[in-house]
Amino acid sequence: MRSAFAVIAAVLPLSSLGAPLPAAADGPYFRAELAAPTQQARAIAGGVMFQCHDTTCLAGRSGHRPLRVCRQLVREVGAVTAFSADGEAFSEDEIARCNA
Template sequence: MRSLIIAVAALAAMGGPAMSETKPQALRQEGGWLTLSAPTTRDHVVFDGAVWRCKADVCRSPQVKSLPPLRSCKRLARELGPVTAFSYRGVTLEAADLAACSPAQIAKTPAEAEVAAAR
């Protein structure tokens, strides 16, 4: 009887850490993905230590740092171009945030020296 109690206690002690995990691995949202407005020629980009693999107009990373999604989207858009869809650690950006994410196409105003040289 005593050896049975010791065996049960040993099994419970060994199973404790494995059972204490709060989220199953499949449910964790640690990665990110984005869709670009045009296909990229880059096959990958390294952003804050995470490798984003790109194929055509979709880039994915299995694990990313815990950063604000909009900030991450803006920085990736500077690297890769305008973003049409973005999800980061389980948060998918809405249309208003996507508009703020992608770099604006601002026409360059010529400097006075350039205008004078053109005359």
């Protein structure tokens, strides 16, 4: 019988256990560039944990719509100047709606 650790190790690569930023297979799903640096290292928006450093926040995939995630992140860490989901950057109009 396998131990709990063996099962977890089989599911998660060991190299990701200490990673400072959440990453999907090809990198983070959400990426936000903030208007001002944040002192907050973590923020929860759209049911997903963002890891933040200076003016960049990154997170894995969420079940919520990207605009909703962006708006919730703005409430947590402040205005964004850029936001993308799965590599698709928000337009200027979407950024304005996010920051509203």
